[in-house]
Amino acid sequence: MLKIYNLHASVEDKAILKGLSLEVPAGEVHAIMGPNGAGKSTLGNVIAGRPDYEVTNGSVSWNGVDVLELDPAERAAAGVFLSFQYPVEIPGVPALTFVRTALNAQRRQRGEEEVTAPQFMKLVKEASKSLKMDFDMLKRPLNVGFSGGEKKRMEILQMAVLEPSLLILDETDSGLDIDALRIVSEGVNALRRADRSMLVITHYQRLLDYIKPDRVHVLAGGRIVASGGPELALQLEAEGYDKYLPTAA
């Protein structure tokens, strides 16, 4: 279970999150929606431990572990996975090498045995097949020259191989055409599991047609200002975020 309580965070001394509280039980998919600048991406980055995002108050725990005490790699080993809105290009490091290094680094941190090359290849081949990815692409440097859709598929492939227990999808739909959106969503849906929680951060309702949330939260002004069932997303799509924006005094 993800428990966020009274979270305050700033970036370059500017307060972005101002007392955000949220709980996501195991096995549930929660959507975070909100206007631009509300702090949606900041929330994902704070949970994953991005440097320069300073937590000034509050707590974040995942399955009882205080994640704010861990460095980003330790958080990943504890099951946290942030899927980037804009996945980063890593020149000179083939995607296969990258994913295998990450998997074994996590396993070492958890005191588990590293996977062998054949075991790893089997895992990756299965994942790339279900995501309709050209396996040769995985021999290229990670994300370098990949299209927007390819980068997002690469993120899903990493989720499938690394098997995190908490998935944070930051604007996963941005830059995707409708076909890519469908493939990526199917990939995410295939990862739904009773012991895995997901936080789907999105500006638009569109993604939630494909990844159906159990709960929808509205993030505005650095806090959760409304929560509801999937119908809340449809209501936001129809009415916009106006009523959640601070009114001019």
Place this chain on the structure above:
Amino acid sequence: MSASAQLNLLDPTTYPSRRVEAWKYSDLARVLRDAPQVSPTANVGTAGAFDDIADTVVVFANGQSDEASFTAAGKQTLALRFVSDATGTAHSARYDVRVPAGSSVTVVESYEGAGSAYASHVRLTYVVEAGGFLTRIVVADDVADAVSIVDAEITLAAGGKLAQTVVSTGAKLQRIETRLAHYADGADARLDGVYVLNGSRHVDLTTVVDHLAANGTTSQLSKGVARDTSRGVFQGKIIVERGADGTDARMGHHALIAGERAEIDAKPELIIYADDVQCAHGNTVGTLDESALFYMQSRGITEDEARALLTTAFLGEVVDRIEREDIRERVDQWLTDRL
């Protein structure tokens, strides 16, 4: 005559200081004030790292060797081991290699340091005759407080070819200087370098390439990483003389600063007297991409491992240009061990 050509470690009046333009970043006169004693003879017990792939191995123990020159025939690999094992003393060596027409020789020069505070000077000449092919690999592994100077003079005759890669970890003052002359038409040279510096080490990769004839090509790529308080110096000069039309010369130097007090000094120079030439140079100094580091860490790769992986990838572009796979793999491993 250049300051390098006059250098004699036993005569302090020959030490170039920073007032000599070509040595302004590597002030030998300041680092080595007095003439050291001559190093005693040394025993070299162990085998060299490249002995098993060499047809011929020549060992210089504190500068001493039975051999003074080598003439290649056909396809050969020569290992030149310059072993320094001395404390506070100085030694010099010189060696000449001739690469006759039609032959292809790979020379692996290893600079292997033991002891401390020694000063070593090695002077080499390579004569590549028409159509000869020289692959020169320099692996410089001196101790941290050594002074180590390697200067090589290479000439390429018509259609001669050079493929050079220098890998280095620096020293108190280490300078690896290559002076190359394209004497006749259609010579082709690749001159690469990689350095990985820790502590307060200093490396100076200096190249002077003189295009005296037409249709020559020079391709240079050097990359390095400077950590702690180390200092990397890259000086690359390319001269295209009058009449050397059709020259194609490209030079790149890219460095990573990985220490708040580390320093990189780069001085690329293109001096062109001919028409109809293609020349380009690029030089960058930066740090590892923070967003890439966070991305890797967010996938579980520890910060140290992420830095090493990104640095290896950065330097790998140079190592990948070594054609021979067995040597490429060893050089790659040598660098990985030092990151």
